[in-house]
Amino acid sequence: MSDIRDDVVEGFEETYGYSPSGIWSAPGRVNLIGEHTDYNLGFVLPFAINRRTIVALGLRDDGILRVASAFADEVAEVEIADLSPERLQGWPAYPLGVAWALAQYGADLAGVPGVDLFIESTVPVGAGLSSSAAIESAVAVALNDVWQLGFDRATLAKVGQLAENKAVGVPTGIMDQSASLLGRGDHAVFLDCRSLESSLVPLGFEEAGLQVLIIDTGVSHSHATGGYAARRASCELGARTLGVPSLRDLTVDDLPRAQQILDDETFRRVRHIITENQRVLDTVIALRETGPHAIGDLLDASHISMRDDFEISIPELDLAVETAQLNGAIGARMTGGGFGGAAIALVPTEGISRIQVAIDGAFAEHGFGQPTMFTVVPSDGAARD
Known part of the structure; x- marks a missing residue:
């Protein structure tokens, strides 16, 4: 991480012509289990990972926000007074949307100084590891600090979600930002997405001789396309038809009634959410x-539910999961919103190489592009570096 921090400072200085006043970072996340349950006000269990987005920030003496990054050529610029979702386009909508969302949560931006931002990241884009929330969370803690806003982490998670929903236009829940802001080493964040109450759950992977292997299929997904929104609409239809505010209010005991009332597709969408919460x-x-060691069957069952009931998996993800399971993984599942991205496998440390070789071979045999594989460590949340 020290190298990328040096790169961020260098990129900032090359772009803006002066040295930044500080560096902040926020992690991506792996969702251990609980997929698409967040916007249904259910339960999720993500953890922050040791891949981070780094933000260098410098203060200006005017009311202008500028943002640049190592992964795009342009420098986006907007006056703080003119911030609005309609004015934000492309990737700059993520960081600049955070500034707008802070005002929606009560921040008085009338007298704050302008800022220059430069962003770099080691969180893979499109892999389902929440590169977007890492950007939002890093920028949120940075602006919260330098503008002395005093927001707590739970509020900053809401700020990041609002930015993604309104400025970017993606109807995600609050899980990703919560994991990025609340994470702690060797722990998962158990989040109730209705009450927003959270607690830390010890993972103990290293002590148990286990590691989490990420298998990035290389198939990029975009939540702004129709699949994610269609699943959310199905869930909302199911809740309305069953007469509850959200699917969170249903349990597995309600499934027989749901099957009688709902069409087959909507029922399967609902069944995934209800069983995933459990x-x-x-x-x-x-x-x-x-x-x-006791959670493998739950991870496996989660993938089956996403594959068959929620229908958000793809052949590459299915192959990654099946190959990992056949070659010694404790459990495996796709992670993230689906339609591409990554799978995770909980693997004995001594079996990592075997599984990687098996997956490489299976992908080659099926004519798929070679996946990228790496292990992740449950890590701390967003902070000033």
């Missing part, structure tokens, strides 16, 4: 009472 609760209990 799997999150069961995983938390297993981790706290037994340890990580």
